[in-house]
Amino acid sequence: MVSFDNQSEHSRSSALDGELINAQFHAFSRQVPLLYFILLINTGAVAYTHLRDSPRWLSIYIPGVLCSIGLTRLLVWLGRRRRHRYLTDREIYQRLSLATWVTAAFGVGFTAWGFALYPYGDAYARVQIAFSMAITVIGCIFCLVHLRRAALLLTAIVVIPFTIFFVRTGNSVLVAIALNMLLVTIAILMMMLTHYRDFASLIQSRRALQALSDTNSRLANLDALTGLPNRRSFLERLDELCGEMADGCKTFAVGVIDLDGFKQVNDLHGHPTGDQVLEEVSRRLTRLQSPECTFARLGGDEFGLVVTGDTQIESLQTLGNMISKVLEAPYRCAGASIRVAASLGIAQFPIAATTSQQLFERADHALYHAKEHGRGGTTIFSSEIESAIRRSNVIEQLLRQADLSREMTLHYQPIIDVTNGYVVSFEALARWRNTTLGDVAPSEFIAVAERSDLVHTITLILLGKALDALREAEPHVRVSFNLSARDMNSPDTIFSVMDMIRKSSVSPERLTIEITETAVILDFDRMRSALNQLKQFGVHIALDDFGTGFSSLHCIHRLPLDKVKIDRSFVQEIDSDVAAQDIVRSIMGMCRNLGLTCVTEGVETEAQCKALRELGCNVMQGYLFGRPVPALTSSFRRPLFNAEQTLE
Ligand code: C2E
Ligand code: CA
Ligand code: CA
Secondary structure, three states, X not given: OOOOOOOOOOOOOOOOOHHHHHHHHHHHHHHHHHHHHHHHHHHHHHHHHOOOOXXXXXXXXXXXXXXXXXXXXXXXHHHHHHXXXXXXXXXXXXXXXXXXXXXXXXHHHHHHHHHHHHHHOOHHHHHHHHHHHHHHHHHHHHHOOXXXXXXXXXXXXXXXXXXXXXXXXXXXXXXXXXXXXXXXXXXXXXXXXXXXHHHHHHHHHXXXXXXXXXXXXXXXXXXXXXXXXXXXXXXXXXXHHHHHOOOOOOOEEEEEEEEEOHHHHHXXXXXXXXXXXXXXXXXXXXXXXXXXXXXXXXXXXXXXXXEOOOOOHHHHHHHHHHHHHHHHOOEEEOOEEEOOEEEEEEEEEOOXXXXXXXXXXXXXXXXXXXXXXXXXXXXXXXXXXXXXXXXXXXXXXXXXXXXXXXXXXXXXXXXXXXXXXXXXXEEEEEEEEEXXXXXXOHHHHHHHHOOOOHHHHHHHHHHHHHHHHHHHOOOOOOEEEEOOXXXXXXXXXXXXXXXXXXXXXXXXXXXXXXXXXXXXXXXXXXXXXXXXXXXXXXXXXXXXXXXOOOOOHXXXXXXXXXXXXXXXXXXXXXXXXXXXXXXHHHHHHHHHHHOOEXXXXXXXXXXXXXXXXXOOOOEEEOOOOOOOEOOOOOHHHOOOOOOOHHHO
């Protein structure tokens, strides 16, 4: 360990051991007043006894000058200490160096003064000089215990001349005092050196302990897989920022990023590949990092974000879009090209909340909102989102209290074969009329019900109604029934669905189960086994909202599908948008190859119908052919739609 005392000139600048020098300096600082106290008291005592017998310059002026210098040094030292200024290692080094040379100079001055006084006193006074010099030097060595070099220098400057001087007097008492003093000083020096070694090793072990605790706290704050700060350090940072910005003059924003479709990566490619994707995600995020924008991994496929720079809504939205874009680029892992999307929720301080916990919760609410409104979007928490959250909480409460078998009904929308205008089947769509809220849209209450097992209750109530309607209808009538992702993940619900159909005596072939593409992405293997069970049981399977998720061909052909329903969003501009036409054409091609029926949803105009027919679509659903109506119509026996019209 390099300290102030054993640095060579060469290593001084390169190997300043800040910590030991610091400790030496502080320990020494505490002794400085005592050091000067000893010096002044002994000088005063000696000067006083020599007042009468010695010249004034020796008994008054020289001790006066020495004491004044000592007193000034003491006051300067105390003044600096009181100012509590932070000192660099180099400044401390310089001060200790100066203190060593001042000690040496005082040593020379006081020793010379003592020897100069010696001839003027009587025997008592001479013994007093020997005694004073001995006691002063021993006292000073004790005070210099943390400044080894100064202590050794003082010993050399005072004790050696002292011993020679008094031994040469030949006076047996003074010789005895000199030798006595020499031996005691050697013993004290040895004691001091041992003490100093213990002091240095104490500082060293304290430093090792500190290094260990620094490593531990760094590890405790980092995510092991990605090396990003972890959830704990992220939350601590939020706490700090909330404290720092409590006056409300500055703002910052908190974001939560969630990967859409990551679970599927784990299921299809295995966890090691999932880990590689997460590592790459963190690398991409790190590249976006700046002092004003930092990231953390909160766990699983969730990442956190803190923005301290520009937190205007537009800037945050741009940042969110950039993050989504960067994370959506393909990941080349394990020989595959993997894609995930990233949704973001952001909350601004102090607009959204002023405590770290509430901010985090609101960013999470915004994320929830972003995910509900499609993949890869950014939502910034606002009062509208807060009311949407409040409304969905009210809906959940009322769903739990309502008499669902009475309030829930089904409407049926025809699905048409446009080549002949006949109805192929009807899609059953849930309707809820609540006494407090009135009509609530299914997109709203199904999403709320899907947060909990409530959706299973609704599914089974509605299935009961669909089966009742099918039993009443003519035997050719078929119905498509929607199951939610959560239903598909519940073996009990799948069992109940099959059990109800079995007990209803309605042939399973009259039913098509629709599941959304995003549901498949959530848990592919589980979904496939549930679909296989249903398929073996005899119902048809349709993949709904196709094109909105990211399912690849690789997934589709491994599912027991009968139909694919192209999402409404592709149909809206189909008569003018070439890109939409290309997508529909390629989906049609895929369906043809896999032997699947392709249904296009949301057809509202003749132009759309015509464009779709030209692309080869024959089965359609939409307001053009019929809106959802409260009962299964028997109109399927005659063409509901004039097929010839659209071909003209
Ligand atoms: P979905 O399964 O894609 O159902 C089709 C939606 O498109 C229905 O909305 C339907 O009324 C609407 N639609 C049909 N033709 C047109 C058209 O030409 N133009 C427009 N703009 N819309 C059209 P709805 O009934 O509001 O249902 C919305 C969503 O709620 C459904 O989308 C489905 O995801 C969910 N849902 C409805 N009923 C149930 C149900 O019984 N169970 C479950 N799990 N989800 C359901
Ligand atoms: Ca559907
Ligand atoms: Ca649909």
